[in-house]
Every structure is written in C-alpha cells, then in structure tokens.
Amino acid sequence: MRVEIWSDIACPWCYVGKARFERALASFPHRDSVEVVHRSFELDPDRAKGDTTPVITMLTRKYGMSEAQAEAAEDGVGAQAGAEGLEYRTRGRDHGNTFDMHRLLHFAKAEGRQDELIGLLYRANFAEEESVFDSDDRLVALAAEAGLDADAARAVLADPTAYADDVRADEREAAELGANGVPFFVLDRTYGVSGAQPAEVFEQALTQAWGNRSPLTVLSADGADACGPDGCAVPGA
Amino acid sequence: MRVEIWSDIACPWCYVGKARFERALASFPHRDSVEVVHRSFELDPDRAKGDTTPVITMLTRKYGMSEAQAEAAEDGVGAQAGAEGLEYRTRGRDHGNTFDMHRLLHFAKAEGRQDELIGLLYRANFAEEESVFDSDDRLVALAAEAGLDADAARAVLADPTAYADDVRADEREAAELGANGVPFFVLDRTYGVSGAQPAEVFEQALTQAWGNRSPLTVLSADGADACGPDGCAVPGA
Numbered sequence: 001m002r003v004e005i006w007s008d009i010a011c012p013w014c015y016v017g018k019a020r021f022e023r024a025l026a027s028f029p030h031r032d033s034v035e036v037v038h039r040s041f042e043l044d045p046d047r048a049k050g051d052t053t054p055v056i057t058m059l060t061r062k063y064g065m066s067e068a069q070a071e072a073a074e075d076g077v078g079a080q081a082g083a084e085g086l087e088y089r090t091r092g093r094d095h096g097n098t099f100d101m102h103r104l105l106h107f108a109k110a111e112g113r114q115d116e117l118i119g120l121l122y123r124a125n126f127a128e129e130e131s132v133f134d135s136d137d138r139l140v141a142l143a144a145e146a147g148l149d150a151d152a153a154r155a156v157l158a159d160p161t162a163y164a165d166d167v168r169a170d171e172r173e174a175a176e177l178g179a180n181g182v183p184f185f186v187l188d189r190t191y192g193v194s195g196a197q198p199a200e201v202f203e204q205a206l207t208q209a210w211g212n213r214s215p216l217t218v219l220s221a222d223g224a225d226a227c228g229p230d231g232c233a234v235p236g237a
Numbered sequence: 238m239r240v241e242i243w244s245d246i247a248c249p250w251c252y253v254g255k256a257r258f259e260r261a262l263a264s265f266p267h268r269d270s271v272e273v274v275h276r277s278f279e280l281d282p283d284r285a286k287g288d289t290t291p292v293i294t295m296l297t298r299k300y301g302m303s304e305a306q307a308e309a310a311e312d313g314v315g316a317q318a319g320a321e322g323l324e325y326r327t328r329g330r331d332h333g334n335t336f337d338m339h340r341l342l343h344f345a346k347a348e349g350r351q352d353e354l355i356g357l358l359y360r361a362n363f364a365e366e367e368s369v370f371d372s373d374d375r376l377v378a379l380a381a382e383a384g385l386d387a388d389a390a391r392a393v394l395a396d397p398t399a400y401a402d403d404v405r406a407d408e409r410e411a412a413e414l415g416a417n418g419v420p421f422f423v424l425d426r427t428y429g430v431s432g433a434q435p436a437e438v439f440e441q442a443l444t445q446a447w448g449n450r451s452p453l454t455v456l457s458a459d460g461a462d463a464c465g466p467d468g469c470a471v472p473g474a
Contacts, residue, residue: 002239002426008464010464011464011469012464012469013461013462013463013464013469013470014464016462017461017462017463032402032406033406033410043464043465043466043469059471062468063468063471065471072472073471073472075472076471076472077471077472080462080472109349110349111348111349112346112347112348112349112350113349165269169269169270173270177453178452178453178455180465180466181463181464181465181466182463182464182465183463184463186453188426189239189425189426189450189451189453190451190453190454191453191454191455191456192453192454192455192456193455193456193457194455194457194461194463195457195461195462195463195470196461196462196463197457197461198461201456201457201461204456205456205457208456213426214426214427215415216414216415216423216426216427216428216429217427217428217429218415218428218429218430218431219428219429219430219438219441219442219445220430220431220432220434220438220442224250224254224431224432224433224434224435224438225250225253225254225317225432225433226250226254226418226419226420226421226431226432226433227245227247227248227249227250227251227280227418227419228280228417228418228419229280229417229418231299231300232248232249232250232280233250233432234296234300234302234310234313234314235309235310235312235313235314235317
C-alpha cells in the first residue's frame with residue numbers, strides 16, 4: 001500500500017498531522033507494506049521568493065488579529081504539537097515562499113533521501129531559531145544532514161528550473177484529486193484523508209484501505225511470453 | 238499513476254517485456270505522470286547461491302530438449318529481443334540464484350538508483366560475456382556504474398540479511414496479487430498485465446488505467462485542522 005502526503009513545510013498542521021499519521025502507522029500491523037511518499041503543495045505560491053515575514057505579523061495581517069491574539073493562536077498550535085512530542089517555537093518563526101524547499105525535496109526523492117529531508121525541514125522551520133527562508137546555505141546544510149551531496153544540493157537551489165516541473169506536477173495532481181488544503185493523505189489513490197486528523201482516524205483509514213484493496217483487473221493474461229516457477233515460455237518447446 | 242513491474246533478472250521475457258513496456262510508455266501522453274517501480278520475483282528461489290548452470294544445459298534438463306533444440310529456443314528469444322533493439326547472447330549465458338541481485342536492487346531503490354541498476358543488470362546478464370552470478374565484484378562494479386557507492390554495495394552483498402525482507406515482501410505481494418509468472422505489470426494497483434505483451438497492449442492498459450482513475454473516497458474531510466490558500470485553521474481565530 002502506498003500513502004502519499006501532500007504538505008507544505010510552512011504548514012503547521014502538516015507538521016502535526018505527519019506526526020499523528022506516523023503514530024498511527026507505527027501501530028498498523030501491515031506497516032512494513034506501506035510506502036510513504038511526500039508530495040508538494042505550496043500554501044502561498046504567489047508570495048515572492050525573499051518576501052519573508054514573521055509568522056505573528058502574517059497572522060495579524062491575514063486574520064485582522066491583535067498581536068496578542070496571534071500569539072495565543074500560535075500557543076494553541078504549539079500545544080497540539082507538544083502533545084505529539086514535537087518541538088514548536090511559538091515566537092520568532094518566519095513565513096515565506098517554499099518553492100525551493102519543494103524542489104530540494106524532489107531532488108532528495110530522486111536520491112532516496114526525501115523522508116530524511118522533510119523531517120529536517122520541519123524541525124528546522126518549526127523548532128529551530130535560524131530561518132529556513134532565503135538562505136541557500138541553511139538549506140544546503142540541511143540537505144547534507146539528510147545524506148545528500150552538498151554541492152549537488154547547492155546546484156539544485158541555484159537553478160530555479162531544477163525539479164520545478166515535479167513540484168508543479170504534484171500541485172496539479174492535488175487539484176485533480178480535490179485537495180484544496182493540506183495536509184492531504186491519499187491511500188493507494190483510493191481513499192483520501194484531509195487535515196491533521198487524530199491518529200485514530202489514520203488508523204481507521206489504513207485499516208479500511210488495507211481491507212478494501214481490490215483484486216486486479218487483469219487486462220491481458222493470455223498467451224504472452226512469460227516465465228514462472230515451471231520455467232519460461234520457450235520458443236519451440 | 239504508478240506502474241509496478243515484478244520481474245527477475247534471469248527472466249528473458251522480463252528483459253523483452255520491459256523494453257516493450259518502455260516503448261509504450263514513451264508514446265503515452267501522460268508519461269510524465271507515470272512512476273515505475275521494480276519489484277522482486279525469483280524464478281528459481283530454491284536454487285542455492287553458487288549453483289550456477291549454463292542456460293543451454295538448464296533448458297535441456299528442464300524441458301528434456303536436445304542441445305540443438307535448446308539453442309534454437311534461445312535463438313527464438315534472441316530474435317524477439319533483437320526486434321526490440323536489445324542485445325541478447327544466445328550462447329554461453331548462465332542461470333542461477335538471483336536473490337543477491339534483488340537485495341541489491343532494493344538498496345538501489347533506497348538510493349534512488351533502481352532504474353539505472355536494473356537496466357545494467359539486464360544488459361550484463363543478457364548481453365555481456367562475464368557472468369553476473371556468483372561474483373560480488375561483478376555486481377559491485379555494476380552498482381558503481383549505476384551511481385551507487387561501491388563500498389556500500391559490497392556491504393549489502395556481504396550481509397545476506399540486508400534488504401532480504403524487502404525481497405520477500407515483494408514476492409509475498411506478487412502472490413497476493415495473483416501473479417504466478419513474470420514479467421507482471423500492475424497499474425495503480427488496479428489493473429494487471431501479465432507477460433511480455435506487445436507494446437500495443439501496454440499502450441491500451443496505460444490508456445485504460447489513466448481513464449478509469451477513480452475519484453477518492455474521502456474518509457474524513459470535516460473539521461480537522463488544515464491549511465489552505467486562505468490560511469490555516471487558527472486556534473482562537
């Protein structure tokens with residue numbers, strides 16, 4: 001079974017939802033048969049690279065909150081993150097454009113290091129002081145920590161077309177699948193789970209998707225050359 | 238869309254079928270949205286490591302053929318491979334245990350180099366003189382050619398438990414999906430295509446699977462915290 005998770009590094013509920021999903025997965029009996037793939041979704045695709053704002057400021061502008069209200073909101077998210085055992089800095093975080101991080105995640109996917117990198121990006125954005133925005137050096141260091149070649153990661157960041165199509169393709173697919181928010185979890189392209197649901201909901205979804213795996217429709221079983229336990233189709237045999 | 242291909246390096250129809258599938262994929266309009274994953278299937282899992290036999294000898298024993306008949310059979314496969322533009326040595330190839338190659342392919346998958354390695358293993362087994370069986374040096378050289386770290390590949394080969402569970406899991410899944418021979422192609426876990434079918438059959442299967450992608454069943458869309466284009470669920474907002 002395959003679970004695809006659309007998310008954005010700038011999305012606190014993606015950070016929390018990933019932890020809840022992983023808790024559910026850890027107790028799922030068929031967890032060794034579950035592959036997880038991370039897909040790109042930008043919360044703020046129109047925000048220019050370099051247009052980085054403190055999260056608290058962004059919240060006051062976006063929701064017309066007072067600064068105290070925005071801080072209380074961040075405290076609320078932080079409490080839910082804390083309940084999942086996640087560190088969450090409720091003050092001093094930045095919000096900005098995440099396209100480069102998504103490009104880097106696709107490079108990491110090609111190198112078999114996506115899971116490592118997304119975990120480090122979340123940790124860096126939500127739990128560490130240094131901003132992940134507008135610093136190739138910071139992203140290169142995280143890429144290297146994820147096991148990627150630092151020079152190759154720097155080259156990806158320096159070329160704005162590198163893996164850009166992969167990011168756009170993920171975002172197009174999200175729209176086709178009906179996802180208009182993240183995190184969005186897709187199980188075997190059959191079941192969808194939207195939002196940072198409780199772990200119990202993910203447990204139920206995994207169980208239901210596993211139980212309802214449908215038999216294949218075999219489009220062409222007859223006649224073609226194949227090999228099996230009894231040997232291969234042999235011309236002239 | 239995802240296509241999983243169960244195959245064995247020792248399976249000539251897998252070699253031919255992969256080329257036919259790739260020809261179909263190259264002309265498929267949505268090819269950029271198709272991911273291909275290779276899965277393990279051993280044709281001869283009970284054959285001990287080191288029990289390597291010339292293919293011609295294996296054919297005479299397995300099918301009670303004369304040597305001339307076995308050579309004619311290999312010529313027949315070679316002709317079909319040639320029609321796909323593949324090199325195929327009809328004399329002097331070996332048959333043996335492929336478990337280590339499958340373990341190495343899973344290591345390559347973890348490193349994002351599976352496609353490169355499987356292509357090189359097929360070429361080595363079917364088109365080159367030096368045997369791929371019973372030689373860690375040969376496999377390490379191919380792994381390095383595929384972009385893998387040679388020392389890491391050697392360590393995988395030296396540890397018979399490394400990636401062994403992944404190979405077994407693939408084989409268990411093949412059985413669950415009803416595959417009793419290879420190549421076996423599975424499209425989005427919904428459609429199956431068995432054998433080295435003509436490219437036209439793969440074209441039809443890709444088209445049909447693409448057209449019949451079903452809408453997701455959303456198991457839980459309500460209420461959970463999420464972020465979207467209009468912002469995130471904000472505690473206290």
